[in-house]
Amino acid sequence: MVKLAGSPESLRRQNRTNVLNCILNHEAIDRTQLAVETGLTTTAITRITRELIDAGILETGEKAPLKSGPGRNRTQLTFTDDNTFVIGINFAAWERQMVLANLKGEAIAYRPFELSNPQDSAQTLEEISHTVNTFIVEQKIKRNRILGVGFAIAGIVNSTAGRLESSPYLGWHDVEIGKILSDKLGLQVAVENLNNIIAMAETRYGCCANKKDMMLIRVGPGLGGSFLFDGKLARGDKFQAGQVGHIPVADNHILCACGQKGCLNTIASGWSILADLNLSIPPASSPGRLVDDGLLLEDVIGRAQNGDEVVTAAAFRAGSALGDMLTALYKALAPEVVLVVGPIAEIGSYIDGIQSAASNNKITLPLFTPNDQKFKSVASSAALHGLSEFLFSPRLRLAELMPVSATLDHPYLSGEINP
Ligand SMILES: [Zn+2]
Incomplete structure (x- = not known):
């Protein structure tokens, strides 16, 4: 494995992550303010934001009025909402559902799904991946514009390895969900216990921010x-x-x-x-x-x-x-x-x-409780988990989003193949 810690590439990824998280904390922000808040130079901010704009992640909005402070370029930066996505999947006893969300975390499309035999892990993951592929085709989205999949499941989950250790209610043991789905879909997959996914989504984006x-x-x-x-x-x-x-x-x-x-x-x-x-x-x-x-x-x-x-x-x-x-x-x-x-x-x-x-x-x-508060759906929370893992982290695969790399060689990346 290539050791990235401390390498220039690792530093670049971390700086980019800091910039993205800073933008997340504001609805819109300009480059000068980004430099102030991240501690990076304006040159570095200009380079990072240009890359993110080229990759279709950020877009420039209105120019903010120049009230005070340094800097010439006060153009506001925001996340795009119509060209890059994540998928969230909830696999619980209730609400088996997938959702497509944009980079602002807004759900664009939902799709409930049924399973023929939830106790059979191999068959279930095959059925889920088939449904995801159908969903992507239905939504007319190119696969290389999907950053990844957040997957919520009840049970003991080794989230680092993407492995379900055990789930008494499903009767599953040692299932490499992340690897299996990632291989089938040609997408990054982050697996997490569904209660943890709800807790993180509600404290980052929801009722308990x-x-x-x-x-x-x-x-x-x-x-x-x-x-x-x-x-x-x-x-x-x-x-x-x-x-x-x-x-x-x-x-x-x-x-x-x-x-x-x-x-x-x-x-x-x-x-x-x-x-x-x-x-x-x-x-x-x-x-x-x-x-x-x-x-x-x-x-x-x-x-x-x-x-x-x-x-x-x-x-x-x-x-x-x-x-x-x-x-x-x-x-x-x-x-x-x-x-x-x-x-x-x-x-x-x-x-x-x-x-x-x-x-x-x-x-x-x-x-x-649900009486006091409308909670996010678990599938939406899973999509937000996908954003945390694949956009607001050094795991963002920026090169795959650049226009020149649209011809990457995974068979599904073109989005044209109906699996
Ligand atoms: Zn018990």
Whole structure:
């Protein structure tokens, strides 16, 4: 491997990254201000921004009025919004969806997708890559104008290697998702745990911008979490942080998909609501019933929203169990904000259960739920993750975006081939 650290190429990439991040922090900015904020010379700024304009990443907008300060060139620079893109993919029990987003992070097109057998990783990745290729063709986009793909999945993800270590709810182990999809698509792919993806998107672009200490819980058939301390994701040893659903708390001997008994999943998840209603049997959130339980939960959420008292009471009990856990975690970690997201968090009585338990524990949680806040879709968050990884980082492949390199030799790069 070529060692880049400290090399002129590495320095160039880092300077370019600093410039791009500085532009991200302003809606529009001129070169003089960029030089001031990045500490680079105006010559360096001129060269870097010219490259980025040539590559179709930046465009010049209106000239700002010259109020004060040095410099002749006050032309505002902004990101283009119609010629370079990222794709975000969410592969969860709910909302299996891909989204095409522009460099401003705006979603341009969505495409939901179905899978014939989610437990089969090889077949699933084949189907997803086929759908992505169809999506690209439908959107009439040249493949070399796509910076990369952000991929969100539930489970323990080694994000450095792009590998899913394990996912109890899918029954997948050691799947090289990043490499497999990248080979199939001819695109860079960044794989990340979906809770981490939501946490990063909401703190960088969404409802919790500028919050640095956050606890996020996502409730679907199972429960998962993500924690940010001082603005950084807590990944834990071997990327295992965040498995809130598998904290053993209940003395109920109910088996969970992870193999343990009494996990929080057995009393506070979407699955636990189904079990409470005698609609599902242990193990909790098992791969074998992923599809059926998903359909049952959709029905249960609908019943709750229509005021069905039996369902409402079951959701309240599950919410209370999560509320007790959140109280304990809040006491230990003292986050500025607690986000509870996911389809089950849309049931009002589930949230009431959380609040009630916190109140019984004499705690006021700084809680944000779908009732208070419209969260970004997970697929949009995955696209924003793609931007973070492939635009606002030294991984940006600028040469491939330059007009002269439009004939790079990957078979899909022309975008003309219908895979
Ligand atoms: Zn478990």
